[in-house]
Amino acid sequence: MLQHDDPKGEKQMEFVTLVAGGQSFCIEITQIREIRRWSPVTLLPHSPPYVLGVINLRGAVIPILDLAAKLGFSAIAPTERHVIIITAIEERIVGLLVESVSEILGVQTDMVRETPKTEEDAATRAVEGIIPVGDNMIKIINLDALLQSTVATAA
Amino acid sequence: MTDTAILDAFFEECEDLLVALSDGLEDMREGRADSETVNAVFRAVHSIKGAAGAFSLDDLVGFAHTFETVLDDVRSDKLETDDELLRVLQRAGDILANLVDAARDSNPADRDQVDPVIEELQSFLGSEAAVEEEFVFEALSLSFDDTGNAARFVVRFRPGQEFYATGNDPALLIAALQALGPCETSVTSADLPAEFDAFTWNDGYLTWQVIIADQQNDLAIRDVFQFAEDLCDLQISEEDVEGAIPDEESALPDVVPPVTLEPADDPTPELGVSPDTPTKTEKPIKRAASTLRVDPERVDRLINAVGELIINQSVISQRIDEAALPNSAELHGDLDDYKLLAREIQEGVMAIRAQPVKPLFQRMLRIGREAADATGKDINLITEGEATEVDKIVVERLADPLTHMIRNAVDHGIESPEDRAATDKPPTGTLRLTASQRSGSIVIEIIDDGAGLNRKRIKEIAVSKGLIAADATLSEQEIDHLLFAPGFSTASVVTNLSGRGVGMDVVKTAITALGGRIAISSVAGQGTTFSITLPLTLAVMDGMIIHIGGQTMVVPIASILESIRPSPADLAEIGLSNHLLRIRGDYVPIIDLASRLGIAPSSHTLTDRVLLLLQTESVSQCALAVDDIVDQRQVVVKSMQGSYGQISGISGATILGDGKIALIIDPDAIAAVQSTERNAQIKARKEMSHAAT
Secondary structure, rough: OOEEEOOOOOOEEEEEEEEOOEEEEEEEEEEEEEEOOOOOOOOOOOOOOOEEEEEEEEEEEEEEEEEHHOOOOOOOOOOOEEEEEEEOOOOEEEEEEOOOEEEEEEEHHHHHHHOOOOOOOOHHHEEEHHHHHHHHEEEEHHHHHHHHHHHHOOO | OHHHHHHHHHHHHHHHHHHHHHHHHHHHHHHOOOHHHHOOOHHHHHHHHHHHHHHHOHHHHHHHHHHHHHHHHHHHOOOOOOHHHHHHHHHHHHHHHHHHHHHOOOOOHHHHHHHHHHHHHHHHOOHHHHHHHHHHHHOOOOOOOOOOOOOOEEEEEOOOOOHHOOOOHHHHHHHHHHHHOOEEEEEEOOOOOOHHHHHOOOOOOOOEEEEEEEEOOOHHHHHHHHHHHHHHHHEEEEOOOOOOOOHHHHHOOOOOOOOOOOOOOOOHOOOOOOOOOOOOOOOOOOOOOOOOOOOHHHHHHHHHHHHHHHHHHHHHHHHHOOOOOOHHHHHHHHHHHHHHHHHHHHHHHHHHHHHEOHHHHHHHHHHHHHHHHHHHOOEEEEEEEEOOOEEEHHHHHHHHHHHHHHHHHHHOOOOOOOHHHHOOOOOOEEEEEEEEEOOEEEEEEEOOOOOOOHHHHHHHHHOOOOOOOOOOOHHHHHHHHHOOOOOOOOOOOOOOOOOOOOOHHHHHHHHHHHOOEEEEEOOOOOOEEEEEEEEEEOOOOEEEEEEEOOEEEEEEEEEEEEEEOOHHHHHEEOOOOOEEEOOOEEEEEEEEEHHHHHHOOOOOOOOEEEEEEEEEEOOOEEEEOOOOEEEEEEEEEEEOOOOOEEEEEEEEEEOOOOOEEEEOOOOOHHHHHHHHHHHHHHHHHHHHHHHHH
């Protein structure tokens, strides 16, 4: 994770916050390549319901996942107003369809809390920590954990 | 250059040298050899030994040394080249290549293989030489003081322009010679022009002469000149001191005194060879074909960029079509030029990666010979079309499947000499490995003149393994294809060669992964032919653009036999929803692509649709029902494995002219779904009947 010292000498991280399935999540900014408006995708046969299809990103074929559906919420019906976050982990590039992207959040590392132990589901498995912001609570998505199961089902 | 890069370069060079060695031995075997051939063979082994020594590849050096000693005797006519010797030399060549492979993979040498050949080689050397063998490896570059028959050697060399241009220095060579034993060194300056104006900066004028005493043979001396041999005129002769130092030396004593160790620091004025120098040998200086070693990644980047160019070209064509411009010939002409250029650049770039199959084929010959030896069969191995060029990756990935098939052909295909004699065949079997280019594909065939496939036995095995029902009626072609079923093996006896758990299914998987196909044809008693059809390149293919259920997809042209608009009379129903196409008296299954891929079913009836008759591996022929054919064009194949994973029935994706993605279907996988389903049903039925009894 990207960490750098702010003037006060504390570790600082930056996240992009987003809404999927009506809940607030965030993804570390270094894992995000770009944010695009929704555009029609090419369907993939025999794909799980959360796999929307593939798009052409400047010559590369990128799969697009519905983040809400992937996390176990009801699927997003994509419109022009929806947003795709292009994420990259190592060589792997995947687009995530979300309801909206809100802001860039800078937080001190000591603000990140461990995820409370709850009954495990798709969403809690993919959350690696939570950040309380005012009255709100934002969940950090662990892309590795999120995407691991995608490859497993696809392969 | 890092160490590994140097080592890689060494192995690449070895590959070339092994080809030269193999060619030379082949010529010798065919009786086409002259003294130069024998020299070339010797040099190849010698160069491998020299370079291997630098990397401390001791097994390789040791073997190469024995090999080389025998070749040296052949070269100096001490040994007569009879069939027996040629056979041993060829085996030694095979072993040398194996040792190079082993060294490349950092594997230990297979002593069981190597030692007998060393012994055979040594049996050709006199007992004296054989004894010498035991300790001479390390001592090679040292003097042979302790041997009785030491002689004096006269080394005369005249560096050419290239010698200096490549950074060589006569002083170093002379120093190396002096390390071998007592030396007398002198230089002949007879060719120095008398007039200063006559100097050409690019020429060399000096001939060095070194007389070395106490040498047993010229091997050590040749070692010194290993990297300079082709760059200078070199003469090495035994005890030829008279007149060795020409008189002219005294004519110019003050210009060039006899040199001991520190000759010209600045070699530039002494370059070149004048045409009528007395030291000039008959042999012209051999130049290696000029090649360029490039990091494959750079080529890949270029290929990707060209791929984008091709896409861009089709985008522009499409845009211009859409603009519905008046038929202004100029723009269309320019566009055609652009297309041609793009195509040309693409072909040029692809050609960079292409390389002849020759080294691969030679390796296969080796494997064939080893297999023949191991099985005690007499087999004549023939290769054809060695110059055919294939993508480097294809060449690399073909090695394993071909190895397996060659071994199979030798082990199972060709009968033993006795069996052959019993069927009026010549006792020597023939195995041909051919490569050729046919309309955009490379075809590699492995043809044996053995007994042919035993279809009855294949079927029995398939039934016993539950691959087919006992009462199934299969066409000959379908039976042949059972060979590719996973886990299938016809070997009733597991021999040393086959039955190592690698089956033809692995071969097929490897070929399919290269975008190729494999087919079998076999005539009982006359032999079997395996044909592998491969695309010329991996990155681009000819595709048929089709519509299906609102989606655009690509079907590889290579697998399409024809397209048909069926009339109702051509169609037949079978079961609830299955259809058959009647074509030329045959019935082939119709596969509805939309329902197979789980996308929105087509609203069209079959008669409104187009059927693509496909040639596939799994069910020989089938007809693919699609909504419409849009176009036929070259597409750039993009893999989806990296970012998404494998999808059943889809081999990749491409980007169309409008920037949209179209999936490329994998006809074999589409057709295979059906046959595996059928096989699963048969299996289930079998299990049920087992459970019932």
